[in-house]
Amino acid sequence: MQKRGSAQALREHNRKAVLACLRDQAPISRTRLSARTKLSPATISAIVDELISDQLLVEVGKERSRGGRRAVMLDFNEQKYFFLCADLAVDTISVALVNLRFQVLAHRSRPVQDRRDPALLLQQLVETAQEVLATLGAGERVLGMCIGVTGVVNKAKDTIVYSAAFDIRNLNMRAELARFFDFPIYTFNDANLSALAEKYYLSSLGYCLYLMIGPSLGAGVIVNGDIYSGQSGWAGEIGHSIVERAGPVCFCGKRGCLVSVLAQYIPVGSAEKLRSTFAWPSGRDFYASSAYEHFCYYVGLIISNYVKIFDPETVIIGGVVAEVAPQKLYADLEACVNEQFLLGDQPVSILPAQVKANSVIIGGAYFCFDNILL
Ligand SMILES: [Zn+2]
Secondary structure, three states: OHHHHHHHHHHHHHHHHHHHHHHHHOOEEHHHHHHHHOOOHHHHHHHHHHHHHOOOEEEEEEOOOOOOOOOEEEEEOOOOEEEEEEEEOOOEEEEEEEEOOOOEEEEEEEEOOOOOOHHHHHHHHHHHHHHHHOOOOOOOEEEEEEEEEOOEEEOOOOEEEEEOOOOEEEEEHHHHHOOOOOOOEEEEEHHHHHHHHHHHHHOOOOOEEEEEEOOOEEEEEEEOOEEOOOOOOOOOOHHHOEOOOOOOEOOOOOEOEHHHHHOOOOOOOOHHHHHHHHOOOOOHHHHHOHHHHHHHHHHHHHHHHHHHHHOOOEEEEEOHHHHHOOHHHHHHHHHHHHHHHOOOOOOOOEEEOOOOOOHHHHHHHHHHHHHHHO
8 A cells, every 4th residue: 555655646746747847838848748757658658648538738749840750849738737827916906717728718898996995896806707707618727726916825724814905914815715616716816926937938947026006016025936825925015114203194093114115206006097107208308307216216115125125146136116117217227226235246137027017916826826726
């Protein structure tokens, strides 16, 4: 019995190694899968056959000729299995179906009707999700759901510990949604999910501060290749870092939070207004204004504080601002951080996110993939 159990555990372990390699490398041939996972060709062949018969994987033609026999390429079946991913942003609820190739297929969004009414928010989320599910074809299946939300999320408990934007405390999303959906449901912070999408896109983020600017304001912290969210989910909750003792009162009730200070200069809570403010070249005047100077000052201040705490290799700006801002923004932020706030000669480089639109949704799909399939 002992032997059979350990053989099964080994098979399971190998299957997960192959799935992880496919997640990062597909389309890929059996030979390369074997080289990358260091599993024998016979083991790879058996696992691939099993994944094809489970309809997770399909053969997608042959690799480009390098002389000799051209190998058959494998990729995820883009038509059979999906993740349902939601983004509860400050002003908009978005839900999408994402396939195992991390492509967004169906997408629906609607404005948040009342930010201070969690029951209505849940109802809107369920209705939007059901609309998206109605686009599924016969035989297509959802493997799981991930909800990204602005605020502090304890991912082990799938609970929103605190979201000032939505006036939510200790809301267990899985428990609330279980009567509507029969697949696994996960909840995670939106900036953390965007950082996760970026991490897989770049495949080389060791230590990184990912700053989401618009319509929520938060950070994803990557330490040694993994998202670091702290003991209960507070890590990266930069929007409510206090930057001015006598600053304006924030919607969380405290005074001088970064989000409330920035709101004096930019429309941080509205995706649409942020887009037009930061658009280039139509918003050229904004980049010469004192509002922009203040924006750079306060964002630079937060970046430099984080740099001194955990010394990241890279600082990445994501969110709505990264969709529209020109390269000038990153150069100006770099100059501000390096000149005003840093000591010594280790300059910080600040880059735009590569995954711009739907980063919370794509990150949610990666989160589901890792939690359900690995
Ligand atoms: Zn606040």
